[in-house]
Amino acid sequence: MEKGLVIKYFNERFGSEKCSVYVSPGRINLIGEHTDYNGGFVFPGAVEQCIVAAIAPNGTNRVRAYSIDLTDYAEWEVDDKDGPDATCFRFVYGVARELTDRGVLIKGFDTVFAGDVPLGAGMSSSAALESCFAFGLNDLFADGNSVSKWDMVLAGQATEHKYIGTNCGIMDQFASVFGKKGQLMRLDCRSHEFEYFPFNPEGYRLVLVNSCVKHELAGSPYNDRRRSCERVAAAIQQLYTERKIETLRDCTWEDIEAVKSNCTAEDIRRATFVLGEKDRVLTVCDALVKGDYEKVGKQMYLTHTGLSRDYEVSCEELDYLNEVARECGVTGSRIMGGGFGGCTINLVKNGLYNDFVQTVTRRYKEKYNITPQIIDVIIGDGSRKLQ
Numbered sequence: 001m002e003k004g005l006v007i008k009y010f011n012e013r014f015g016s017e018k019c020s021v022y023v024s025p026g027r028i029n030l031i032g033e034h035t036d037y038n039g040g041f042v043f044p045g046a047v048e049q050c051i052v053a054a055i056a057p058n059g060t061n062r063v064r065a066y067s068i069d070l071t072d073y074a075e076w077e078v079d080d081k082d083g084p085d086a087t088c089f090r091f092v093y094g095v096a097r098e099l100t101d102r103g104v105l106i107k108g109f110d111t112v113f114a115g116d117v118p119l120g121a122g123m124s125s126s127a128a129l130e131s132c133f134a135f136g137l138n139d140l141f142a143d144g145n146s147v148s149k150w151d152m153v154l155a156g157q158a159t160e161h162k163y164i165g166t167n168c169g170i171m172d173q174f175a176s177v178f179g180k181k182g183q184l185m186r187l188d189c190r191s192h193e194f195e196y197f198p199f200n201p202e203g204y205r206l207v208l209v210n211s212c213v214k215h216e217l218a219g220s221p222y223n224d225r226r227r228s229c230e231r232v233a234a235a236i237q238q239l240y241t242e243r244k245i246e247t248l249r250d251c252t253w254e255d256i257e258a259v260k261s262n263c264t265a266e267d268i269r270r271a272t273f274v275l276g277e278k279d280r281v282l283t284v285c286d287a288l289v290k291g292d293y294e295k296v297g298k299q300m301y302l303t304h305t306g307l308s309r310d311y312e313v314s315c316e317e318l319d320y321l322n323e324v325a326r327e328c329g330v331t332g333s334r335i336m337g338g339g340f341g342g343c344t345i346n347l348v349k350n351g352l353y354n355d356f357v358q359t360v361t362r363r364y365k366e367k368y369n370i371t372p373q374i375i376d377v378i379i380g381d382g383s384r385k386l387q
Ligand code: GAF
Pocket: 032, 033, 034, 035, 036, 037, 124, 168, 169, 170, 171, 172, 337, 338, 339
């Protein structure tokens, strides 16, 4: 969505072109899945697909918001206790409240927003929306009390926890706010230290294959996974009271072995995946420095297997996409994001790219009667104001 177009919609709805336009991207993650809420490492980067929002203070205490994509409109008071019902507006409401709690004096505003981050694809459209408003509202209302980029990240994450009900980690909001063109970021989710990593794999391309399915299971399987990990960490803490175990980041393979009989087999499988994934991120970083993409790819396949068999966040369609990638000789392929549908991320040799894209499109269509969406990854910039 171009800047001109959101301004046009803003003008149609609110009768003025006086607004500021902000943008925040979705993300990819090369490796390090379900490690963020376990205090581990992640390796994301922002993408070019993003959310764009036109925002202007309206001099009242009321928020008036329009979603172009969903053709939905809502209004609420800034200090309303409950906020709007529709999820897309709850993100906006939650972020405004969270920024207020962090000292930004948010008053009424008008906004129109839209985006091209595919929904339910595991590319973090929600974090893009949260980060866009965190960045924009901070810019418009801070008036000397501006918050840091990390506060924006945390405001987005708290919105998920308190207003949406997903107990996510910080990877998605972090990637959206801090992203940089051409660079991946290795983030330590416990210390919040991170470094930019130029990503230009000579001779290879990253491509997402969107299964275009989202299996909404009963309850909240994402939160269940998190609870499994917390139970194992708590069991280890109980056994070793002299140590401080906050998350699985503080645990070793021996620790997991030691609590095997105190936890369910399912919880142990989940924890086993997380420990393996923690190591895989570090292996991938090392391999990237050496330009060893074959090694990177191997780790990606291992992650897929772990996410599918041990963490159980895959589905038939994603496993099939992974299998086809393997058969095509793709260097690395795996589920990306929270799982239960969405995309696979694939590291493909340039010479194989066309064949892979054609084959996976044809075979997925033959099997599921769905044409998968092919998305070439271009690593882009994080949250910003459009001039
Ligand atoms: C979702 C969550 F929002 C992230 O915090 C992360 O846990 C991811 O799933 C899995 O790695 O995108």
